[in-house]
Amino acid sequence: MGIETNMKQYGLSEAIQKSADHFSDLTVSRVILQEKGIYRLISSEGEKWGEISGRFHYDVQEKSEYPAVGDFVMADWNKSGGHAVIHRVLPRKSSFIRKAAGEKKEEQIVAANIDTIFLCMSMNNDYNLRRLERYLSIAWNSGAVPVVILTKADLCEDPESRLMEISSIAAGVDVLITNAVEKDGYQQIVPYISDGKTVAFIGSSGVGKSTLINCLLGEKYMDTNGLRNDDKGRHTTTHRELILLPSGGMVIDTPGMRELGMWDSGDGIHQTFSDIEKLAQSCRFRDCTHxxxxxxxxxxEAIERGELSMDRFYSYLKLMNENHYIENTQGYLAEKKQKFKAISKINKKNRKR
Known part of the structure; x- marks a missing residue:
């Protein structure tokens, strides 16, 4: 297998290579694992752990500027045997971004340079239309194509009814039903994965993401614990990892998410709730608050006629308000970080004197 073919398998396209050619003294690499500030990289030189350079760390202004799983980076491969040193992240064609869990108002990139996002939701008690609307909004905003994967069909008494419900809120999105209990219960997702393409599995804990990946790999690569007795998911995946499939293509497994906050996802919300926005165009006043x-x-009027559910309308308002709050916060944080950088530069000059 040639070097060029190897990196093409990992998604190295002509466009990415063209960006990399500006840094001929560095090696183009892809992040295949991220864990506690260090990164597992793959390049034409093989695999190696990597860390970001001091200059990179100093220049970062937003958390999203740090490398994430799926990113292509330029690194000093350090052939003497130590860790590779990452100097920059190449432009991303897509990224799934959420508000970081907790009180801090920071963004977090879950996965980058993905072609398709598998939004996984089990058909038992994890089933939640409102949560799926949130996932869809962020997925549409990522630049990748969302596909809804319904898992654990064997635990649902009426899977076709739930399929119809989801199809009604996921316009323009393919919705697939899987059942890992059956030998070929995952085959319908295979056509979405091909050579050089990257798919990310996103969803709550215990919905069966790792089980599906094991089916695609043909082996038990990921630990799977299913659901606890209270029907809540266990966290079996603790880090993000990009895995090359034997049949070609790559998958990214991600930890289950207890929180999925909006982060500048306005365009995705408009896409997810296009039915409501189309109705709003017929309101008497352009600035109608509904x-x-x-x-x-x-x-x-559509709600009164039973054409639009009140729950879906409230979900739309909630996500719009949440996103509007984040947008206003971002302006404040950006100003604060610029001020901090300016003070740091002054202090650095004073220390040199």
Missing amino acids: SESEPGCAVR
């Missing part, structure tokens, strides 16, 4: 007191509100 409240009960608004005259000539097409959205409220």
Whole structure:
């Protein structure tokens, strides 16, 4: 196998190679694992652990500028045997970004340079339409193509009914039903994975992401613990990892997410709730707030006619308000970080004197 063919298998395209050619003294590599500030890289030189350079760390202004699984980076491969040193991240064609868990108002890149996002949801008690709307909004905003994967069909009494429900809120999205209990219960996802393409499995803990990946690999590569007695998922995946499949293509497994906050996902919300936004175009007033007191509100009229559920409308308002809050926060944080950088530069100059 030639070197060029190897990296093409890992998604190295002509466009990415062209960006890499500007840094001929460094090696183009892809991040295949991320764990506690260190990165597992693959390049034409093989595999090696890597860490970011001091200059890189100093220049970072946003958390999303750090490498993430799926990123292509330029690194000093350090052939003497030590860790590779990452000097920059190449432009991303897509990225799944959420608000980092916890109180901090920071963004977190879950996976980068993905072609398809498998949004996994089990058909038992994990089933939640409102959560799926949130996942879809972020997925549409990522630049990748979302596909809904319904798992554990064997635990659902009426899978076709739930398929219809999801299809009604996921316009333009393929929805697939899988059942890992059956020998070929995962085959319908195979056509979405091909040479040089990357898919990411996103979803709550215990929905069967790792089980599906094991089916694709043909071996038990990932630990799988299923659900606890209270029907809540166990966290079996503790890090993000990109895996090359024997049949070609790559998958990224991600830890289950207890929180999935909006982060500048306005375009994705518009896409997910295109039915509501289309109704809003028929409101009497352009700045209609869709409240009960608004005259000539097409959205409220659709709710009264039973064409739009109140739950879906409230979900739309909730995500829009959450995203609007984050957008306003980002401006404040950017100003604060610029001020901190300016102070740091002054202090650095003073120390040199």
